[in-house]
Amino acid sequence: MSYKERLLNIYSDLLGHFGQQKWWPAETRFEVCVGAILTQNTAWQNVEKAIANLKKEGVLNPQRLREVSIDKLAQLIIPSGYYNIKAKRLKEFVGFLCDRYNGDLDMMFSDGVDNLRDSLLQVKGIGPETADSILLYAGYIPIFVVDAYTKRIFSRLNLVVDDDISYDELQSFFMRNLTQNVPLFNEYHALIVMLGKNYCRRKPKCDGCPIMECNLRDIKKES
DNA sequence: TTCCTGCAAC
DNA sequence: GTTGCTGGAA
Structure with a gap:
């Protein structure tokens, strides 16, 4: 499976589990x-x-x-x-x-x-x-936001292999493998934050993790 | 006690 | 590479 397919599958898993996040909550x-x-x-x-x-x-x-x-x-x-x-x-x-x-x-x-x-x-x-x-x-500009959650989650999924990957390199990985679409970038980052907060913590709570390929890899035994 | 939608300064 | 910044909730 290509990176593009895997990223879209993960997105689909997250959206199905958490629903739309409607970021950013603000009036202006x-x-x-x-x-x-x-x-x-x-x-x-x-x-x-x-x-x-x-x-x-x-x-x-x-x-x-x-x-x-x-x-x-x-x-x-x-x-x-x-x-x-x-x-x-x-x-x-x-x-x-x-x-x-x-x-x-x-x-x-x-x-x-x-x-x-x-x-x-x-x-x-x-x-x-x-x-x-x-x-x-x-600004509604198609830029993919990455953060500590993103790095942790996608390292565990082995989509990121180099633990010393830079911010710009990690961002580039997503922007190369996703369509340049503001609503997609908006929702994807928000969903990554939800996963990082609720499941893929520093001490992972894998029980109920919505990511299919993560469960298939049986990452649960790490921790 | 740990962690949170980081960053700059040292 | 390490540390300081800070309150609030779990």
Whole structure:
């Protein structure tokens, strides 16, 4: 079976088990960008509380977020953890957005994808996963987001052999073997997160794992 | 105690 | 390559 077929089978297994995830949960594209930074190494449940605080305070837009003091901002996002460093990162991002694109996400996303990705990566506090989450979930640009879950799951499936594979190489593997389709990329990454959280943990809970080929390989005996 | 939709700095 | 950043839930 080809990589393309295996990736689609796994996708089908996941979608059948978990259903559509309807990512990214947000009212605006700007909210997606903020959430992408706040959720770095952080449970989404905690990010929601921080987002709610930002909304209640009326600062969840580029202009107001730029005006609010960094100390005030840090206080508002305490529930999402790393609040001092994330306040700085949000400030870096809105500074970038306002300076380069007049605070206009439409203008930002109208830039060429490769150019925009490189630019985002130069913003302190935005790494590859955050940049790609913004491009896919806020910009509707067909970029596949990979993460620690992706690497762990597909290593266990032996679809990834090299444990030292880089972010870009892992992303490239998916983008070479899937059609460049925004809804597909959107749903696939969300489903990988669900599998990583609920079954393919560091200590795998393989009982009930929805991936057929994983069960066939009897990976359960590892752990 | 562990882990969470990472990243930068050292 | 290792460490610091952080609250909150399981």
